[in-house]
Amino acid sequence: MEQEPIRVGLMGLGTVGSGVVRLVKNHQEDLWQQTGRGISIERILVRDKGKERSVQVDSGLLTERPEEILQDKGIDLVVEVMGGIEPAYTCIREALEEGKHVVTANKDLMALHGAELLSIAGDKGCDLFYEASVAGGIPVLRALTEGLSADRISTIMGIVNGTTNYILTEMARKGTPFADALAKAQDQGYAESDPTADVEGLDAARKMAILAYLGFHTHLALDEIPVQGIRDVTTEDIQFADQLGYVLKLIGIAKRNEGKMEVSVQPALLSGEHPLASVDGVFNAVYIHGEAVGETMFYGPGAGEMPTATAVVSDLVTVVKHMELGVNGRGMVAPYCEKRWKSPREIFSKHFLRLRLADEAGVMAGLTSVFAEAAVSLEKVLQVPISQGGEAEIVLITHTASQHQLETILRRLDEMPAVRQLMSHYRVEGGNG
């Protein structure tokens, strides 16, 4: 006997929503083989029914009223691809309360309200999946929750924002200044007209919140993650990094040692040998170090219509399989680790500093004594062969030091008259750091 198809309500018909429609249509036969059921998109929420669409849909499916999906008892599953907090939050909450399963690509929402929504889903026996919310087409959430479930994760480092990685790749390859690289990203459709969330690192922070939640089994709030964007990165910084054997990337860093964790997003130098170092352009990658497994990396497209739709529809396949087995909403592992943050004395890395100094006798001695007094030694020093207006430039990389030590050094340098300007400083990762 042929089973009824799964009835899906699609909320949102932008880039990802259009991809979902296309994928469900083009891969119908494969999806049937995977699930033993047909998948039928019964209704689609849009803001404006009259708008021209790049994807062909029966106009009778379109609605501008969320309740036509949420209160339709015939709809089993809601795919939320509107993005943003509202009305997505209210819609997903209501869908779960109505006993509908939910698949979402919404990182903003999951980073902010994920724990609450997952708990409602569990109570209601509903699935709530969100693989597409982090690193688009890369199934990295499954890797954390299933493939590496036996391991204890010690490090998650991610290039999880394609826009900024594209900009930094352009700056590195062609020496294009930040503003021009951003404009090019906007021209190519890789950056939005308001690029704030990407450029300021907020988008990456949301994804890191989700990764740390799953990897470290602990709740954490988005505003607990220190975030620094890439607006102040210069092509000179990138060139100096290159001379020293490093690349500059916007990196989300989540580490845990002895039960304490750190999670941050910032432009950082990565050793050229690091698996993440060769991830260029709009690609994303997540590097995961587990105590037992060691180094792994998951690489792929971080955004885009079809990659993101693949993650959404793969989640949808899992929901349908769970429906067949009658196990929706079960088997989720709730966070079980206490949230303990590292102090600045417990966060370690190497550091890159670029300084403009007075070009006079004794300055280098004074500079090195500042590092020595903070008990930080130097790994590499690059004396830049320019001296203009009585100033010299110096670029250095420290050996491993705590954030507290770095702050002490920065404060002392600020007090030195011979230090004319701290041009830039970055965290350094990889190698033996």
Place this chain on the structure above:
Amino acid sequence: MEQEPIRVGLMGLGTVGSGVVRLVKNHQEDLWQQTGRGISIERILVRDKGKERSVQVDSGLLTERPEEILQDKGIDLVVEVMGGIEPAYTCIREALEEGKHVVTANKDLMALHGAELLSIAGDKGCDLFYEASVAGGIPVLRALTEGLSADRISTIMGIVNGTTNYILTEMARKGTPFADALAKAQDQGYAESDPTADVEGLDAARKMAILAYLGFHTHLALDEIPVQGIRDVTTEDIQFADQLGYVLKLIGIAKRNEGKMEVSVQPALLSGEHPLASVDGVFNAVYIHGEAVGETMFYGPGAGEMPTATAVVSDLVTVVKHMELGVNGRGMVAPYCEKRWKSPREIFSKHFLRLRLADEAGVMAGLTSVFAEAAVSLEKVLQVPISQGGEAEIVLITHTASQHQLETILRRLDEMPAVRQLMSHYRVEGGNG
């Protein structure tokens, strides 16, 4: 109420088995949180109870008789890490017939008898998982079956043998000849004293059989996969490849277009830009191209005690979760695609050829006419500036050509008196190939 622990019978206490014992012990608390059950290793099959062990186990658990595990009604789950076909095959069959779930790291067995064993498992309502059999710690089988389940996979390319990748990396970095690099791999414990299965590409072929089975949803037999090893690769080949912007790797290639597939293992040139090109040493990586998702890559340790144990125990966690939900052996997707192989006229790539020619007038003209007559044009030609004993050497890369065209060319070159020797030829992948 505290639940009984899951009772595990471990078959094999070599490298991977010892890792499983360590991991279950060290991560006990985490495993309990993941599954809500304890995991207890009740009995361990070994060849020699008296042997010294690197891992501490209660000697009362050891047995030399498989039936003490297989016929023990109290054992829920068998972990098979003996390797090889027999007695593993008989043991796994019997375990499944007895209604025990099985987790195995055995690629030889799964490549040869996987379809049959999976079918028995399904009939008996048992799980049979084998994530550890391919690419050790990298959860790539889950990526294919779950994370990318909505997509249609068009290419799987793998560096899935760490031994040969280590040897080729040594040859490339240090110019070490093959025999010395192999000896070094043996010294380091990366190659066995009989390195045949690794060096001849057989190990990689077994893994590619499993990947193609899952990616293309079709049965295929191991002996249908053409295999070529790395014994004849020279450091000169690697250096010429480098000069042309390529690296030489042992690559498993599985491609499917329009319902027809090709699966092979061979040393091949990879464009330096390809995500697999920077995978060095004993690391493994699997590159997967899906029609919708595009390019993804999964990177990590391909072997070793703890990485492989991570994959085994993560599978074990999944079995326990399934036991809690009562869904073992269900939800597997049986192969549903017809097996159709490409003919040599349908397999396309670029090709690298290295030839020794008579150093006399008209030879180059004769050579180029052979390619022209086969309708194959040349992308790059490298004239090697040596001429000894009246011979010259030439290295070239063709544009995309079929395997049939290549064979025609090789036959014609063999007939040309001026072509003194075909030194080597390799398939070329990546770039726009």
